[in-house]
Structure formats: C-alpha cells, structure tokens
Amino acid sequence: MAFDPQQQQQFGLPSAAALLSEESAAAFMAKVYRWMVAGLVLTAGTAWFVASSQEAFSIVRGLYLPLIIAELVVVFAFSAIAHRISATVAGALFLGYSFLSGLTLSAIFFVYNLGSISTAFFITAAMFGAMSVYGTVTKKDLSAWGTFLFMGLVGVLIAGVVNIFLQSDLLGFVKSCAAVVVFAGLTAYDTQKLRQFHASSGYASVGSLAINGALMLYLDFINLFLSILRLFGSRR
Numbered sequence: 139m140a141f142d143p144q145q146q147q148q149f150g151l152p153s154a155a156a157l158l159s160e161e162s163a164a165a166f167m168a169k170v171y172r173w174m175v176a177g178l179v180l181t182a183g184t185a186w187f188v189a190s191s192q193e194a195f196s197i198v199r200g201l202y203l204p205l206i207i208a209e210l211v212v213v214f215a216f217s218a219i220a221h222r223i224s225a226t227v228a229g230a231l232f233l234g235y236s237f238l239s240g241l242t243l244s245a246i247f248f249v250y251n252l253g254s255i256s257t258a259f260f261i262t263a264a265m266f267g268a269m270s271v272y273g274t275v276t277k278k279d280l281s282a283w284g285t286f287l288f289m290g291l292v293g294v295l296i297a298g299v300v301n302i303f304l305q306s307d308l309l310g311f312v313k314s315c316a317a318v319v320v321f322a323g324l325t326a327y328d329t330q331k332l333r334q335f336h337a338s339s340g341y342a343s344v345g346s347l348a349i350n351g352a353l354m355l356y357l358d359f360i361n362l363f364l365s366i367l368r369l370f371g372s373r374r
Contacts, residue, residue, distance in 0.1 A: 163333045166333075167333060169344075169348040170348045170351040170352050170355065171352075171355075173229070173232065173349050174352040174355045174356045176236075177233065177236035178236070178356065180240060181237070181240040184236075184241060184244070185240045185246070186247070187244075188240070188241060189244045189247035189248065195244060198241050198242075198244060202242065205238055205241050206242060208238055209238045209239060212238065213235055213353070213357075216228070216231045216235065216350070216353065217350070217353075220346055220347075220353075221346070221347075224345075225345025225346045225348075225349060227346075228345065228350065229349055232349050235353070239360065246364075248374065249374065250367060250371040250373055250374065251373075253372070254367065254371035254372045255367065258363055258367040258370060258371055261370075262359060262363040262366050265322055265325075265362065266325055269323075269325040269329070270326065273325065273326035273328070273330040273333075274330070274333065276326075280327045280331075281327075281331075283323055286323075290319065291324075293316065294316050294317045294320055297309060298313055310368065314365045315369065317361060317362075318362065318366060318369070321358050321361045321365065324358045325355065325358045325359075328351075328355055329355070332351040332354070332355075
C-alpha cells in the first residue's frame with residue numbers, strides 16, 4: 139500500500155527524498171570504506187614485506203626521517219588540494235601515502251611481538267567498527283565534539299613531542315590513553331560528518347571526496363591501532 143507525503147508524515151514514515159538521501163549516503167560510505175581498507179591492506183603488506191627482509195629494512199631504517207617527512211608532506215598536500223583534483227590523482231596520492239606508512243610502520247615488527255600486534259589490530263578493528271556504527275546510527279549531533287577532540291589531539295601531539303625528551307613511561311601511558319579516547323571519538327565524529335556532507339559541492343568529483351574521507355578514517359584507524367599497541371603490546 140502506498141502512502142502520500144501527508145500520510146508518511148502522519149505515521150512517521152521516511153519520505154522518498156529521505157530514503158534516496160540515505161541510500162546515497164550508504165553508497166558513498168561504502169566507497170569510503172573500500173578505499174580505507176585498500177589503504178590498510180597496502181600498508182600492512184608493505185610493512186610485513188619490509189620487516190621480512192633484513193636488506194629492505196636496513197634501507198628503510200637509513201631513510202626513516204626522510205620517509206616521515208615525506209608522509210607529512212603528502213598528507214598535508216593531499217588535504218590542501220583534495221577538493222580540486224580528480225579521483226585518479228586522489229587515489230594515487232592516498233595509495234602513495236599508505237605505502238609510505240607501511241615503510242615506516244615496519245619498525246613495529248622489531249619492537250613488539252607478532253601476537254601483540256595481532257591482538258592490537260583486532261581490538262582496534264572492533265573499536266573502530268563500533269564507533270563508526272555509532273557515528274552512523276546515532277541521532278545525536280556530534281559536531282559539538284569537534285572542539286573537544288581537536289584540543290585533545292593537540293594535547294596528544296604536544297605530549298608526544300615533550301616525551302621525546304623526557305622519555306617518561308608515565309607520560310607515555312597517559313598520552314596513549316588520551317590518544318585512544320581522541321581517535322575513537324574522531325572515528326564516530328568523522329563518520330557522521332562524512333555521511334552528512336557526502337553530497338557537498340566544492341570537490342572536483344564524488345570520488346575525490348570519498349578518497350579524502352578514506353584518508354580521514356585511515357588516519358583514525360592507524361593512530362588508534364598504534365595507541366592500543368603502545369598500551370597493551372609486549373615488547374621483544
């Protein structure tokens with residue numbers, strides 16, 4: 139039985155426009171998650187390959203600082219130009235960044251045992267999934283979280299820089315706990331924001347917007363994973 143718009147409103151049923159918007163958001167987020175997973179697979183594969191080869195790791199270790207700088211340059215450049223580049227260029231930049239991350243993250247295989255890395259990954263995947271689902275289904279507007287999460291992120295970064303010099307286990311523990319809270323919150327916040335603005339204008343294509351969204355969630359996942367690994371990982 140079909141309902142006219144007045145009956146839909148009376149019975150609290152979603153309108154056709156609302157249903158189409160929800161389907162569009164779901165299709166967009168599916169594309170975001172596909173790109174994010176592709177980036178994670180490339181990162182994990184690269185890290186594993188480098189860690190499995192003493193020669194490859196020796197090369198990467200000698201170039202560690204330039205690789206870190208290259209990562210920062212790529213991610214900031216991508217964020218700055220994402221709105222005006224094609225999906226092809228955006229995809230190449232995202233995969234390039236994922237590859238660079240795999241090179242630098244290969245070091246974790248020499249710091250933590252494989253069991254700890256696997257456990258941290260599955261905890262991260264479960265937490266990321268739960269927070270992403272929350273960001274999808276909640277009716278609460280999470281935009282108010284933005285300022286709090288940004289301040290928390292700045293605090294985590296400052297604590298990380300300070301601890302390079304102090305080498306304090308306590309400060310490292312507090313920083314990692316704070317990072318878990320911040321990046322778990324960012325996962326929900328970014329998921330909701332992406333669903334709300336998936337049809338926003340200003341991007342050269344929906345594809346480039348989806349890849350930019352994939353980068354946001356990819357960074358949330360990687361940083362959440364590293365924070366959990368630092369908290370619970372067993373060192374070699």
